[in-house]
Amino acid sequence: MTDRKQLVVNKAHQLFMEKGFQATSIQDIIDFSGISKGTFYNYFSSKNELLMAIFTSLHQRIDEERNRLLVGQDPSDLEIFIKQLEMHMEFNRRNKLFTLFEEVFISNDPALKQFLERIQILYIRWIYNRFVDIFGKIKQPFLLDCAIMFTGMLHHNIHFHFLANQMDGNIKKVIRYTVHRIEKMVDEIEISGDQLLKPSILEKWLPDCYTSREALEKKLSGIVLALKKCLTDNKEQLKYLELLDFIQDEIIQAKPPRKYLVQSALFTLGNNQEENWKVELRKLEEIIGEFFSKKENDES
Amino acid sequence: MTDRKQLVVNKAHQLFMEKGFQATSIQDIIDFSGISKGTFYNYFSSKNELLMAIFTSLHQRIDEERNRLLVGQDPSDLEIFIKQLEMHMEFNRRNKLFTLFEEVFISNDPALKQFLERIQILYIRWIYNRFVDIFGKIKQPFLLDCAIMFTGMLHHNIHFHFLANQMDGNIKKVIRYTVHRIEKMVDEIEISGDQLLKPSILEKWLPDCYTSREALEKKLSGIVLALKKCLTDNKEQLKYLELLDFIQDEIIQAKPPRKYLVQSALFTLGNNQEENWKVELRKLEEIIGEFFSKKENDES
DNA sequence: ATCATTTTTGTACAGGCAGTATAATGAATC
DNA sequence: GATTCATTATACTGCCTGTACAAAAATGAT
Numbered sequence: 001m002t003d004r005k006q007l008v009v010n011k012a013h014q015l016f017m018e019k020g021f022q023a024t025s026i027q028d029i030i031d032f033s034g035i036s037k038g039t040f041y042n043y044f045s046s047k048n049e050l051l052m053a054i055f056t057s058l059h060q061r062i063d064e065e066r067n068r069l070l071v072g073q074d075p076s077d078l079e080i081f082i083k084q085l086e087m088h089m090e091f092n093r094r095n096k097l098f099t100l101f102e103e104v105f106i107s108n109d110p111a112l113k114q115f116l117e118r119i120q121i122l123y124i125r126w127i128y129n130r131f132v133d134i135f136g137k138i139k140q141p142f143l144l145d146c147a148i149m150f151t152g153m154l155h156h157n158i159h160f161h162f163l164a165n166q167m168d169g170n171i172k173k174v175i176r177y178t179v180h181r182i183e184k185m186v187d188e189i190e191i192s193g194d195q196l197l198k199p200s201i202l203e204k205w206l207p208d209c210y211t212s213r214e215a216l217e218k219k220l221s222g223i224v225l226a227l228k229k230c231l232t233d234n235k236e237q238l239k240y241l242e243l244l245d246f247i248q249d250e251i252i253q254a255k256p257p258r259k260y261l262v263q264s265a266l267f268t269l270g271n272n273q274e275e276n277w278k279v280e281l282r283k284l285e286e287i288i289g290e291f292f293s294k295k296e297n298d299e300s
Numbered sequence: 301m302t303d304r305k306q307l308v309v310n311k312a313h314q315l316f317m318e319k320g321f322q323a324t325s326i327q328d329i330i331d332f333s334g335i336s337k338g339t340f341y342n343y344f345s346s347k348n349e350l351l352m353a354i355f356t357s358l359h360q361r362i363d364e365e366r367n368r369l370l371v372g373q374d375p376s377d378l379e380i381f382i383k384q385l386e387m388h389m390e391f392n393r394r395n396k397l398f399t400l401f402e403e404v405f406i407s408n409d410p411a412l413k414q415f416l417e418r419i420q421i422l423y424i425r426w427i428y429n430r431f432v433d434i435f436g437k438i439k440q441p442f443l444l445d446c447a448i449m450f451t452g453m454l455h456h457n458i459h460f461h462f463l464a465n466q467m468d469g470n471i472k473k474v475i476r477y478t479v480h481r482i483e484k485m486v487d488e489i490e491i492s493g494d495q496l497l498k499p500s501i502l503e504k505w506l507p508d509c510y511t512s513r514e515a516l517e518k519k520l521s522g523i524v525l526a527l528k529k530c531l532t533d534n535k536e537q538l539k540y541l542e543l544l545d546f547i548q549d550e551i552i553q554a555k556p557p558r559k560y561l562v563q564s565a566l567f568t569l570g571n572n573q574e575e576n577w578k579v580e581l582r583k584l585e586e587i588i589g590e591f592f593s594k595k596e597n598d599e600s
Numbered sequence: 601a602t603c604a605t606t607t608t609t610g611t612a613c614a615g616g617c618a619g620t621a622t623a624a625t626g627a628a629t630c
Numbered sequence: 631g632a633t634t635c636a637t638t639a640t641a642c643t644g645c646c647t648g649t650a651c652a653a654a655a656a657t658g659a660t
Contacts, residue, residue, distance in 0.1 A: 022407075026617080036637065038622095041618095102405055102406045105403075105405075106399055124460075148456050148457060151456060155452060156452030157449065157452070160424075181485060185481060188484045188485075188488075189481070192480065197464055325646060335609090336608060338608065338609060338650095341648070604657100605656100606656085607656070608656085609652100611651090612651090615647090619642105620642080621643105622642105628635085630631105630634095
């Protein structure tokens with residue numbers, strides 16, 4: 001994405017935050033960004049497409065931050081989860097994402113509609129996966145229901161919390177409150193055995209072409225980031241940096257990745273003996289392994 | 301509201317359900333309703349105002365239905381509450397109210413925004429009041445939080461339920477599931493003693509000029525309806541009908557009601573000795589008493 | 601039945617927006 | 631220096647909202 005295009009995205013986001021999405025005309029965006037109409041339509045085919053670019057951009061940033069908080073931590077630690085939620089909610093508040101999302105949530109444009117639905121499901125799935133980390137695999141059958149209810153509770157609680165205390169209340173209390181509730185509810189549901197939705201439906205909702213691709217890319221970049229953090233500025237370690245970048249590019253590129261080259265690079269990465277490094281490297285090996293086995297399955 | 305005006309409301313609702321709110325232009329509504337542009341703007345000053353008329357109309361119908369289900373029943377009976385929810389959700393589904401509401405939930409028009417917020421809060425308050433009926437006054441301090449979380453959970457559950465089973469799943473299961481969850485949660489929260497919002501904030505959210513008026517009118521019509529149902533077609537009992545209608549009109553009229561006339565009418569209503577009648581009559585006396593004492597407070 | 605008042609209609613108009621088309625301008629590349 | 635490409639300015643179509651107003655129709659009172 002060009003700098004110029006990104007500038008338009010940022011300027012538009014700014015206008016949407018100030019005036020709302022519907023109330024902002026393309027003309028406004030053009031004037032505010034200092035570009036011509038032709039350029040705008042060169043970048044985006046419509047206001048909706050621009051909106052999607054905004055969401056994508058913000059979504060990526062959230063995801064990076066979330067992964068950063070998890071790096072080198074115990075994924076079953078509830079406090080980490082709470083920290084992630086706090087970051088996410090604070091981010092949403094700062095960027096008026098709640099408002100923006102709600103304003104366009106139901107749209108006539110099927111493309112936008114589908115796009116937003118996907119974002120929402122990705123969000124639910126993230127919660128679900130974290131719940132599996134936290135509450136354990138035994139409770140997995142109930143955790144999709146819990147993830148759905150949790151997001152409903154949390155967003156409603158935050159909504160009315162803001163209605164009550166104009167912005168100056170602390171969200172943290174609300175998050176902790178809601179997390180406490182879901183903790184107890186998980187136990188209760190396991191005892192009752194009730195289930196509404198099977199977690200396997202997530203795979204149906206997120207077609208493989210999307211999930212494996214995008215989720216993989218995100219996981220990948222998260223782990224690579226974590227690995228890079230382990231590196232010092234040693235000459236020795238610069239080669240690891242190169243290898244990491246190579247692997248990430250090779251997988252993300254649309255062209256068929258050269259499997260054995262990647263594996264060889266992975267093997268070399270194993271030479272680094274740092275503690276955190278090894279943990280993260282194992283994750284990297286795991287998802288790359290999954291990636292290739294899935295790929296070969298698809299081809300056969 | 302004229303028949304003609306109501307016709308436009310219905311026709312517009314039909315179009316909104318088919319094509320969505322945003323995608324329907326005023327011209328569409330005019331053509332579909334067979335009226336002229338002048339007439340439209342005679343009835344409504346904008347599309348938003350028409351939308352509010354639709355919501356008001358549907359909201360009234362929901363409220364009537366809800367009260368009808370409660371008439372002569374034990375308000376603490378959970379099964380009645382579930383029936384009310386089933387009716388409401390089924391009504392929403394039939395009239396695509398979920399969609400419509402979501403589509404316009406965030407609006408640039410401050411009037412519409414406020415209107416919708418009020419509807420939402422009225423809904424929360426209804427749930428809250430029913431929770432007080434069901435779970436008892438002891439748990440009152442926690443029940444606003446519970447009402448908020450319950451609506452969040454329910455709507456999210458229903459949303460994803462529809463996503464999973466295209467319309468053909470039964471909502472009833474989802475409702476029961478969610479009600480079960482909140483039942484347990486109420487107990488859990490009471491033990492923990494956590495509270496986010498004090499129920500008294502409801503009065504702040506719904507300014508008196510609205511609450512006392514509208515809530516009163518609704519309660520009133522509900523109780524009067526219940527009382528009318530107790531009546532048979534006896535000549536004897538026709539006078540009660542007259543008295544009931546008189547009281548209702550006198551209170552709802554904007555002009556200052558004649559207090560002593562109303563009280564006398566109430567006294568006469570006490571002559572009927574039926575069992576259900578007496579229960580409902582006591583409620584009637586109670587809210588009318590509240591109404592007058594509040595009124596005198598305001599005037600002093 | 602007649603007259604006055606209100607409602608409705610048809611039509612025209614101003615102003616705004618989305619999206620397209622195109623010729624002119626500018627800058628970087630080869 | 632020529633070519634290519636993104637960018638600009640501008641004009642244009644078509645659709646929409648909201649206003650205005652005079653003619654026609656319906657309503658209601660006498």
